Amino acid sequence: MASSASSDEISKRKIVNGPGDYVLEDVPHLSDYIPDLPTYPNPLQDHPAYSVVKQYFVHVDDSVPQKVVVHKDGPRGIHFRRAGARQKVYFQPDDVHACIVTCGGLCPGLNTVVREIVCGLYHMYGVKKVLGIDGGYMGFYAKNTVCLDPKVVNVIHKRGGTILGTSRGGHDTSKIVDSIQDRGINQVYIIGGDGTQRGAALIFEEIRRRGLKVSVAGIPKTIDNDIPVIDKSFGFDTAVEEAQRAINAAHVEAESFENCIGLVKVMGRYSESPFYLEGPGGLFEYIEKRLKEDGHMVVVIAEGAGQELLSESMQSMTDASGNKLLQDVGLWLSQRIKDYFSKERKMPINLKYIDPTYMIRAIPSNASDNVYCTLLAQSAVHGAMAGYTGFTSGLVNGRHTYIPFNRIIEKQNKVVITDRMWARLLSSTNQPSFLSAKDVEPSTPL
Ligand SMILES: Nc1ncnc2c1ncn2[C@@H]1O[C@H](COP(=O)(O)OP(=O)(O)O)[C@@H](O)[C@H]1O
Ligand SMILES: O=P(O)(O)OC[C@H]1O[C@](O)(COP(=O)(O)O)[C@@H](O)[C@@H]1O
Ligand SMILES: [Mg+2]
Numbered sequence: 001m002a003s004s005a006s007s008d009e010i011s012k013r014k015i016v017n018g019p020g021d022y023v024l025e026d027v028p029h030l031s032d033y034i035p036d037l038p039t040y041p042n043p044l045q046d047h048p049a050y051s052v053v054k055q056y057f058v059h060v061d062d063s064v065p066q067k068v069v070v071h072k073d074g075p076r077g078i079h080f081r082r083a084g085a086r087q088k089v090y091f092q093p094d095d096v097h098a099c100i101v102t103c104g105g106l107c108p109g110l111n112t113v114v115r116e117i118v119c120g121l122y123h124m125y126g127v128k129k130v131l132g133i134d135g136g137y138m139g140f141y142a143k144n145t146v147c148l149d150p151k152v153v154n155v156i157h158k159r160g161g162t163i164l165g166t167s168r169g170g171h172d173t174s175k176i177v178d179s180i181q182d183r184g185i186n187q188v189y190i191i192g193g194d195g196t197q198r199g200a201a202l203i204f205e206e207i208r209r210r211g212l213k214v215s216v217a218g219i220p221k222t223i224d225n226d227i228p229v230i231d232k233s234f235g236f237d238t239a240v241e242e243a244q245r246a247i248n249a250a251h252v253e254a255e256s257f258e259n260c261i262g263l264v265k266v267m268g269r270y271s272e273s274p275f276y277l278e279g280p281g282g283l284f285e286y287i288e289k290r291l292k293e294d295g296h297m298v299v300v301i302a303e304g305a306g307q308e309l310l311s312e313s314m315q316s317m318t319d320a321s322g323n324k325l326l327q328d329v330g331l332w333l334s335q336r337i338k339d340y341f342s343k344e345r346k347m348p349i350n351l352k353y354i355d356p357t358y359m360i361r362a363i364p365s366n367a368s369d370n371v372y373c374t375l376l377a378q379s380a381v382h383g384a385m386a387g388y389t390g391f392t393s394g395l396v397n398g399r400h401t402y403i404p405f406n407r408i409i410e411k412q413n414k415v416v417i418t419d420r421m422w423a424r425l426l427s428s429t430n431q432p433s434f435l436s437a438k439d440v441e442p443s444t445p446l
Contacts, residue, residue, distance in 0.1 A: 013406060021075030024063050027391035027402045030090055030215065033208050037387065039088040043125055058084035064399040083379035083393060083400035090387030091186065093126040099185045100148065101133035102162040103192035103199065104321070107221040108235035109365035109373045110191060112157040114164060116377030117189050118148045125385055131185065137199055138170030140179040157370055160362045169320025171199040177206040180214060187384045191219045194226050194412060195321045197392060201405035204390040215384035218392035218405065219376050223361050224269050228413040229403050230394035234373045238366045246356035247300060253352040254296035260350035261287065261337060262298045265330030267357045269323065271305035272415045275434045277336060284340050286432050291349065303357065305329055330355055375400055
């Protein structure tokens with residue numbers, strides 16, 4: 001999928017400059033393209049829970065810095081609009097007709113986000129019309145819808161998956177916007193990954209082109225850590241816990257047998273670290289060393305790793321969304337390790353391969369992710385009610401913000417394998433780096 005922003009998109013960015021090289025990458029607002037929109041006092045001011053909170057409303061100029069480590073004379077840099085309830089809203093609760101859609105692969109917490117959007121709209125703003133779109137983007141024009149209220153969604157956060165269903169492919173912008181227009185929907189909540197946010201950006205552009213009073217809000221999810229700007233996706237902590245269960249099992253197996261390797265595959269379409277098997281500094285040499293020293297070892301591999309080393313048969317195949325289809329690097333690596341030690345080294349080994357990938361992403365979210373999902377959902381609701389649109393609700397340096405779609409979709413997040421975090425990981429797990437200083441371009445230290 002194309003991942004770079006077009007010059008047209010860039011020219012539509014709302015950039016506000018301030019003293020000290022302060023930059024606000026602002027989000028679009030309905031009033032940018034619809035003149036004289038009426039505003040209403042936020043109903044939260046009369047809400048028994050919120051009316052007693054001092055300074056509940058977010059100041060109109062509050063923003064959150066993208067970079068928190070700065071130098072004395074350095075620029076203040078890029079900021080995003082702080083999320084939260086505004087004093088004025090651009091929708092009357094009775095006029096709101098919201099819809100929610102979930103797209104792409106599963107991630108723990110999808111149901112919690114759906115629940116909290118519904119409950120947030122109902123309980124904070126008194127909105128009563130919320131529609132669930134069945135089965136991802138194509139559900140807008142090819143499937144049924146379901147009416148959502150707090151009763152329907154009450155216990156869904158205890159379940160994995162998404163009660164709305166999800167899919168890949170089928171993003172037809174004009175059919176989707178026709179359906180939004182025909183149904184009289186005026187707030188669209190779109191939960192999904194990098195592909196989904198690209199689709200959401202197109203929906204927003206089309207809505208703006210048609211001059212519709214419809215807010216489009218994204219809630220980012222990723223099990224692959226491929227969405228830029230945000231600190232982490234909801235579901236991440238849950239996924240780490242579940243992955244750890246598989247890694248622990250691999251460790252128990254490996255420790256219990258002689259010369260045993262526990263191999264675990266985890267999701268992650270793209271792997272930033274190269275590796276090679278044979279020769280000095282290769283994985284085989286390293287495995288042999290560890291087996292001789294410790295008698296066992298655990299290898300965790302990302303599904304996207306080493307794809308270039310596997311056969312070329314599937315290299316150009318894609319799924320319905322245009323994502324590259326991956327070959328099973330776990331099975332491949334298991335076989336290569338077994339062959340190497342039995343045929344070339346004549347050394348008996350045990351290998352236990354665990355593939356927990358779908359188990360990890362299909363479980364319900366844990367307590368900390370549920371809190372995170374709730375805040376993301378409530379932030380999205382506050383933003384849409386305040387008339388913001390074309391934004392993703394996201395955590396930046398621990399603060400909830402509104403990030404313009406074009407910023408979220410302009411590039412894919414990558415793990416930097418030349419930074420301190422990766423060096424810490426290598427040293428804590430005592431694993432080899434397949435990079436040498438000569439492979440690395442000189443860069444400015446932070
Ligand atoms: N560049 C794009 N433009 C429009 N829609 C897209 C784009 N990329 C993906 N989509 C749509 O977004 C949905 C989810 O995308 P996918 O890549 O499968 O998952 P994810 O959003 O989790 O990355 C699919 O319905 C797909 O058609
Ligand atoms: O088999 P499926 O359903 O296409 O899912 C597999 C892919 O989905 C993911 O879990 C998530 O990818 P998306 O965020 O693009 O949905 C990937 O890690 C994995 O490669
Ligand atoms: Mg994706």
